[in-house]
Amino acid sequence: MIKSITIQNFKATKYVQIELGKLNALIGANSAGKSTILQAIDFLINSATTDADVWLKERNWKLEEIKSQIGSSRTIAFNAVIQLDVNGIEKLLNWHIEFMTNLSEGTITLYRESISDGRYYPTNVIDKDRKMQTVLRHGLYDYQPHKVAFYNFSINETRVFASLQRSSSLLKDIDPIKHKEMYPDLVRLKEYLLNCHSFELLSPDNLRHSSRGKTWDIGKNGKKLASFIRSMDKNQREKLIALIKDIIPNIDSIDTVIKGRPGWVEMVLKEAYGDNNFKISSAHISDGMLRIIAFATLAQMPSEGGLILLDEIEDGVNPYISEKVIKILYDYVKQGNRQILFTTHSTVFLDDVKPDDIRLVFRDVDGSIAVTKAFENERIKELLEFMKPGEIVLNLDQNELIGQEDN
Numbered sequence: 001m002i003k004s005i006t007i008q009n010f011k012a013t014k015y016v017q018i019e020l021g022k023l024n025a026l027i028g029a030n031s032a033g034k035s036t037i038l039q040a041i042d043f044l045i046n047s048a049t050t051d052a053d054v055w056l057k058e059r060n061w062k063l064e065e066i067k068s069q070i071g072s073s074r075t076i077a078f079n080a081v082i083q084l085d086v087n088g089i090e091k092l093l094n095w096h097i098e099f100m101t102n103l104s105e106g107t108i109t110l111y112r113e114s115i116s117d118g119r120y121y122p123t124n125v126i127d128k129d130r131k132m133q134t135v136l137r138h139g140l141y142d143y144q145p146h147k148v149a150f151y152n153f154s155i156n157e158t159r160v161f162a163s164l165q166r167s168s169s170l171l172k173d174i175d176p177i178k179h180k181e182m183y184p185d186l187v188r189l190k191e192y193l194l195n196c197h198s199f200e201l202l203s204p205d206n207l208r209h210s211s212r213g214k215t216w217d218i219g220k221n222g223k224k225l226a227s228f229i230r231s232m233d234k235n236q237r238e239k240l241i242a243l244i245k246d247i248i249p250n251i252d253s254i255d256t257v258i259k260g261r262p263g264w265v266e267m268v269l270k271e272a273y274g275d276n277n278f279k280i281s282s283a284h285i286s287d288g289m290l291r292i293i294a295f296a297t298l299a300q301m302p303s304e305g306g307l308i309l310l311d312e313i314e315d316g317v318n319p320y321i322s323e324k325v326i327k328i329l330y331d332y333v334k335q336g337n338r339q340i341l342f343t344t345h346s347t348v349f350l351d352d353v354k355p356d357d358i359r360l361v362f363r364d365v366d367g368s369i370a371v372t373k374a375f376e377n378e379r380i381k382e383l384l385e386f387m388k389p390g391e392i393v394l395n396l397d398q399n400e401l402i403g404q405e406d407n
Helices: 034-046 052-059 184-194 225-231 234-247 287-298 319-333 378-383 389-395
Strands: 002-008 016-019 023-027 075-086 089-102 107-116 120-126 132-138 141-143 147-152 157-162 197-200 251-258 264-273 276-281 305-310 337-343 358-363 369-373
Touching: 002 034, 016 369, 023 034, 023 319, 034 052, 034 075, 034 197, 034 305, 034 337, 034 369, 052 107, 075 184, 089 184, 107 184, 184 305, 225 251, 225 264, 225 287, 234 251, 234 287, 234 319, 264 287, 287 319, 319 337
Parallel strands: 023 337, 023 358, 197 305, 305 337
Antiparallel strands: 002 016, 002 075, 075 089, 089 107, 107 141, 120 132, 141 147, 147 157, 251 264, 264 276, 358 369
């Protein structure tokens, strides 16, 4: 579970720290930076599996579009504090990573990276007299421009190697099977990050998309929704239908059919109104219905732990069912180390979110992104005694929410 994330110099961030619980809602004005925070976290998570230039290419972005224009630093940096169970022991890992940007050459490379559990580990080094000495080195792994050090648990020793230029975290090279005995903490961190997913806007066009192959999640922006539904077992499918029927009672079933090329499937929805039954192909399912199906499908993903990123969850969804949608999200995070971070502009949706789970995103005087808990000052706490969170956000301006009222 991610306890906190610090982001530096990504887009409009200069330095912003976000503390995370199980369910987390980001609110704020248009262009405040809510989506930027999701994108920055997605960049960090993907650095464990994907080169930074590949990540940019997948989004059709240029390097200068993610490098902050605030300040002169050339680095983009992150720090994440992550609580994990490593072989039955609860550990708090501190993951720090910095990327160096060169806008003139259009390159981004790993500059520094370290992963620590707060302990010191023995390292053999050669002293000035060319004698072997054992010293204590802080942390499990440390990458610098000319050398990299790993603590190898299978031999109880830190090994130091020459480092090579790269544009991803060294976690990309960690094999959960091959390195389980040597680097158990790094393997567990890699496994956790593999269970984190950015679904962002869940675009209806992507949700309608036909897809192929067996999959254990709905894919980036929901592109694999049809394949995931087809991959479900009977128990998962029954739970999915029950969740959706609780929101839209006339939904009878959800199935998939072969569409066009062999192996490619698309979703088919069946509705029942008395004796009348209707079959609707994914091309004609409403945008809101597609997103409801996607939210209900999240609960069927087999992941035991990981962070889910969602942008503007209210898009296309009728406000009258907001309570049930939020309940689906809260039920999802009850299991294991699951977390959700979502953005919303809907005060109706906020009414059903716990006040402690809401973060306000705003722009500081210099234009940099800032984040604070939305209901921390005493006046707001008093209002919570007789008003719901959404009502408060609707009736107060940003300065009042962050406790900076004009005199």
